[in-house]
Amino acid sequence: MIDTRYMRIYERLLGAYGPRGWWPVTPPGETVPRYTGGPRTPRQRFEVAAGAVLTQNTAWANASRAIERLNTLGAMSPAAIRDMDERALAEAIRPAGYYNQKAKRLKILAAFFLEGGKRSRAALLALHGVGPETADSILLYAWNIPVFVIDAYTRRMFGRLGLVPESADYDEAQAAFAGNLPRSAGLYREYHALIVEHGKRACKKVPVCKKCLLKTACALYLSSGKRTSIARSG
DNA sequence: CGCCAGGGCCTCA
DNA sequence: TGAGGCCATGGC
Numbered sequence: 721m722i723d724t725r726y727m728r729i730y731e732r733l734l735g736a737y738g739p740r741g742w743w744p745v746t747p748p749g750e751t752v753p754r755y756t757g758g759p760r761t762p763r764q765r766f767e768v769a770a771g772a773v774l775t776q777n778t779a780w781a782n783a784s785r786a787i788e789r790l791n792t793l794g795a796m797s798p799a800a801i802r803d804m805d806e807r808a809l810a811e812a813i814r815p816a817g818y819y820n821q822k823a824k825r826l827k828i829l830a831a832f833f834l835e836g837g838k839r840s841r842a843a844l845l846a847l848h849g850v851g852p853e854t855a856d857s858i859l860l861y862a863w864n865i866p867v868f869v870i871d872a873y874t875r876r877m878f879g880r881l882g883l884v885p886e887s888a889d890y891d892e893a894q895a896a897f898a899g900n901l902p903r904s905a906g907l908y909r910e911y912h913a914l915i916v917e918h919g920k921r922a923c924k925k926v927p928v929c930k931k932c933l934l935k936t937a938c939a940l941y942l943s944s945g946k947r948t949s950i951a952r953s954g
Numbered sequence: 955c956g957c958c959a960g961g962g963c964c965t966c967a
Numbered sequence: 968t969g970a971g972g973c974c975a976t977g978g979c
Binding site: 818852857 | 957958959960961962963
């Protein structure tokens with residue numbers, strides 16, 4: 721049986737925060753990624769994929785700076801990244817952190833795009849440096865293929881809500897969403913973006929329950945004595 | 955200052 | 968298969 725809480729939570733988040741316009745991409749002729757509702761051109765689709773690697777365990781603001789620097793260098797394309805010296809590439813993306821690792825991963829990603837790799841999860845996962853979340857981000861936000869992206873925000877929030885066990889692995893968490901939502905890329909895109917928004921505003925590492933519009937349905941809040949803020953270890 | 959941020963790989967049980 | 972170490976910058 722479908723658990724309608726998944727869709728109701730989505731409606732609540734959408735009503736409160738509005739559409740997020742994620743994933744940001746750089747409009748033609750510009751250099752800074754903006755929230756324009758996702759990629760439209762092949763170049764923008766690659767930018768989303770590159771951004772998915774650049775934002776691994778990294779604040780988006782830092783990943784965005786790296787993207788901006790690649791744009792300014794005229795290097796945000798598979799061919800340009802293939803042709804760039806790896807050390808120069810690493811230097812260009814320095815603000816994103818882990819720049820040596822990420823330079824290698826961008827090279828691999830560029831090669832994959834250049835050879836016209838199959839648009840499948842398995843093909844992406846075969847790339848060194850592309851794990852489940854990065855693969856699903858590319859599938860959903862670059863290619864509009866309906867897979868639900870599970871990230872740290874999603875795990876934290878739905879773990880606290882009591883909907884997805886903390887012990888669930890990636891595929892189990894993803895199955896919970898797939899089984900309780902209509903299969904729609906548009907819905908998945910917006911939902912994931914809203915989860916991130918809620919994770920930044922209220923469901924932080926240390927939760928700020930007084931700011932949470934979902935607290936009356938939250939297992940953590942209800943089990944906490946309904947304190948307005950919950951200490952992590954207290 | 956220390957902590958955190960939209961992971962993934964490697965190693966070692 | 969899962970826990971721990973590693974990679975690194977920038978904001979707060």
